[in-house]
Amino acid sequence: MTVWRVVPFAALLAATVAHAQSNDAGDVSPALRSAVAAYRAGDLVTAESSLRALAPTDADAAAWLGAIMLERGLQRDGLRLIQRSADSGSAEGAHRLALVFAQGDGGTPRNEARAIELFGQAAEKGHQRAQLNLGMLYLRGQGVPRDVIQARAWLEKAAASGDPYALYVLGRAMEESAGPVGADSVRAANLYRQAAEKGHPLAALRYGMALADGAGVKRDVVAAQRWLMHAQQSGVPEAALALADMAARTPATRDKAMNEKILKSAITWLEVAAHAGVPSAQFKLANAYFAGAGVTRDLPQAQLWYGRAAQQGQTEAQNAFGILLVNGAAGAADPVEGYKWLLLAERGGHPESRTIREKAIEQLPDRDRKKAEALAQKFAPTPEMPIDPVPPRLNPPKQ
Numbered sequence: 001m002t003v004w005r006v007v008p009f010a011a012l013l014a015a016t017v018a019h020a021q022s023n024d025a026g027d028v029s030p031a032l033r034s035a036v037a038a039y040r041a042g043d044l045v046t047a048e049s050s051l052r053a054l055a056p057t058d059a060d061a062a063a064w065l066g067a068i069m070l071e072r073g074l075q076r077d078g079l080r081l082i083q084r085s086a087d088s089g090s091a092e093g094a095h096r097l098a099l100v101f102a103q104g105d106g107g108t109p110r111n112e113a114r115a116i117e118l119f120g121q122a123a124e125k126g127h128q129r130a131q132l133n134l135g136m137l138y139l140r141g142q143g144v145p146r147d148v149i150q151a152r153a154w155l156e157k158a159a160a161s162g163d164p165y166a167l168y169v170l171g172r173a174m175e176e177s178a179g180p181v182g183a184d185s186v187r188a189a190n191l192y193r194q195a196a197e198k199g200h201p202l203a204a205l206r207y208g209m210a211l212a213d214g215a216g217v218k219r220d221v222v223a224a225q226r227w228l229m230h231a232q233q234s235g236v237p238e239a240a241l242a243l244a245d246m247a248a249r250t251p252a253t254r255d256k257a258m259n260e261k262i263l264k265s266a267i268t269w270l271e272v273a274a275h276a277g278v279p280s281a282q283f284k285l286a287n288a289y290f291a292g293a294g295v296t297r298d299l300p301q302a303q304l305w306y307g308r309a310a311q312q313g314q315t316e317a318q319n320a321f322g323i324l325l326v327n328g329a330a331g332a333a334d335p336v337e338g339y340k341w342l343l344l345a346e347r348g349g350h351p352e353s354r355t356i357r358e359k360a361i362e363q364l365p366d367r368d369r370k371k372a373e374a375l376a377q378k379f380a381p382t383p384e385m386p387i388d389p390v391p392p393r394l395n396p397p398k399q
Contacts, residue, residue: 197397
């Protein structure tokens with residue numbers, strides 16, 4: 001399971017710089033804090049009024065005012081203010097101009113190389129969000145060659161102030177390895193704990209998973225469940241899948257009623273995650289319906305869930321969906337669609353799909369095979385969980 005969703009270059013950056021989910025403005029100068037706090041709270045009127053008074057003599061204020069102008073659709077005024085701020089040497093101006101090039105704002109052609117150059121300039125001057133953006137881009141290899149060492153270096157700087165968003169991404173970076181530099185699960189778990197305690201819901205998920213597995217921290221099933229429940233209630237559907245996996249891994253006992261209760265709990269959590277659009281949960285729920293494990297055996301339901309996961313690009317589901325469509329075990333057979341999904345699963349690296357597909361082709365006319373290949377060529381995964389353009393809302397756990 002992963003919560004590192006693939007997003008476009010521009011959306012990735014927007015996720016770290018859009019309105020923050022708290023009114024904290026400790027990362028700007030004292031003179032700007034009230035205005036920036038208002039901006040981050042979504043009160044653009046108050047923010048604009050304050051920033052207009054400061055912008056003539058404060059380059060950072062001009063950059064923030066430019067961002068507001070862009071949000072209001074006043075592209076020319078916004079770009080002029082941001083460019084002026086960057087030209088004066090403002091780190092905030094360089095950061096905002098980097099976002100303009102990254103996102104193609106105000107009719108400016110997108111230019112990832114220029115965006116990264118400007119992020120670097122702002123990051124070198126100590127701009128925390130530019131450091132976070134730059135570290136994340138190096139970690140994902142978006143716009144720059146993937147470099148975990150560089151990612152960690154910039155994220156360490158970004159996280160030095162205790163920002164929960166930076167702590168979370170640094171935790172992800174510590175779980176990666178790069179050549180001689182190995183993963184550090186202990187450091188990662190500690191970073192997730194810090195970010196989770198400050199309310200980062202994805203950090204709560206990762207810390208809960210670490211506690212459940214004993215990865216970098218002493219295994220604690222009770223604490224793991226508490227953190228995973230908090231993440232799920234904070235809007236992270238993958239946490240429901242993690243809770244289902246925890247229940248499924250519970251050792252069987254002699255108490256059959258208890259075993260059945262635990263299995264039903266696993267199915268319930270799988271259903272929550274599957275309905276929320278988590279592809280791995282959809283695949284596992286389909287497996288349960290196919291096998292009659294924890295639910296009444298229901299091949300049409302299995303096919304439905306395999307299909308939803310397959311459409312999202314889940315390779316194992318594509319293979320299973322293809323098999324059911326070819327043999328018609330769950331209803332009417334559809335050899336063309338079945339062949340398409342088997343071909344996609346094979347391209348995705350499923351070890352059994354080629355053998356099954358080659359057997360299926362024996363019964364498929366050449367015209368139908370070509371049709372299936374054309375359909376596979378046009379296929380594009382359709383994620384059910386939309387890309388959120390803002391950072392996850394902080395939700396500190398209750399003491």
